[in-house]
Amino acid sequence: MLLKSKDVLGLYDMPAQDINLILESAATMKQLLLQNAKKMPHLQGKSIVSLFYENSTRTRLSFELAAKYLGGTFSNLGVSSSSVNKGETLLDTGRTIEAMGADIVVIRHQLSGAPKFLAERVSAGVINAGDGTHEHPTQALLDIFTMKERFGGLAGLKVTIIGDISHSRVARSNLWGLSKLGAEVTLCGMETMMPPAIEKSGARVTHDPEEALKGADVVMALRIQKERLEGGLLPSAREYHNFFGINENALMKCKKGVLIMHPGPVNRGVELSSAVVDSKSSVINEQVTNGVAVRMALLYLLTRRKSNEN
Numbered sequence: 001m002l003l004k005s006k007d008v009l010g011l012y013d014m015p016a017q018d019i020n021l022i023l024e025s026a027a028t029m030k031q032l033l034l035q036n037a038k039k040m041p042h043l044q045g046k047s048i049v050s051l052f053y054e055n056s057t058r059t060r061l062s063f064e065l066a067a068k069y070l071g072g073t074f075s076n077l078g079v080s081s082s083s084v085n086k087g088e089t090l091l092d093t094g095r096t097i098e099a100m101g102a103d104i105v106v107i108r109h110q111l112s113g114a115p116k117f118l119a120e121r122v123s124a125g126v127i128n129a130g131d132g133t134h135e136h137p138t139q140a141l142l143d144i145f146t147m148k149e150r151f152g153g154l155a156g157l158k159v160t161i162i163g164d165i166s167h168s169r170v171a172r173s174n175l176w177g178l179s180k181l182g183a184e185v186t187l188c189g190m191e192t193m194m195p196p197a198i199e200k201s202g203a204r205v206t207h208d209p210e211e212a213l214k215g216a217d218v219v220m221a222l223r224i225q226k227e228r229l230e231g232g233l234l235p236s237a238r239e240y241h242n243f244f245g246i247n248e249n250a251l252m253k254c255k256k257g258v259l260i261m262h263p264g265p266v267n268r269g270v271e272l273s274s275a276v277v278d279s280k281s282s283v284i285n286e287q288v289t290n291g292v293a294v295r296m297a298l299l300y301l302l303t304r305r306k307s308n309e310n
């Protein structure tokens, strides 16, 4: 089976069948990783370039490791030291990378829609590694993979996402992906953190953290973007923690076996207390490990699709 699109731009437009194909392939990749297989031939002769206009640790590095473990060539364009600083446009940068033979471009950009703009103008596959407040599909895929691995399936799973939903590309991608696979999503945050008309997405919306945590199988805390605190949209970090942060007391009230997730990087003592980050309920490091497997699967599936076209 092949992916429908040459690109991975978001989960809103991705068919459930493609999400399932990626999850199945990621499970195979994870088995290989568990066997410590770090020099495989899947991407031999393929070239992957990453282009990050925003900071990243997990996403950028896991794409690099994924490409290298599968035998591909990986190059990162350090945007801050590139000709972007001389005024080169996104399109010219993308076309330059393509002219050098890149099969896949992985891009993170501060503007929502930037990966789509590029994908429509180059023949290389484009993977959205996070665009503005729009989507972060590879993060959601690794989150969904982690939930599926732990619970065996997604149908009926109760997932609470808590934090600044309005500015979160992670929340959006998870909402679209989880809903397609039958999970029941609850979104929780103060009113200033909720996008208008979000109820129409089918998610349950609440401003009450106790209500949101009750009965949840998974609680995903979102990173508070400190730049938003200055914009007056959120109270101080301490106030945020008092109302919406998850500490040991809150964890004790959660359902037995609850999974605590966070896309990272965590602001310890803000979204989650340190004790919760390091607790047995936390699967934050597992998410990171699964991120490599999911990105291996994506690179493999996209290059396989491209080879099939030629």
Ligand code: CP
Residues within 6 Å of the ligand: 055, 056, 057, 058, 059, 060, 130, 139, 263, 264, 265
């Ligand atoms: N979750 C995530 O996107 O982390 P990075 O910003 O470190 O890539």
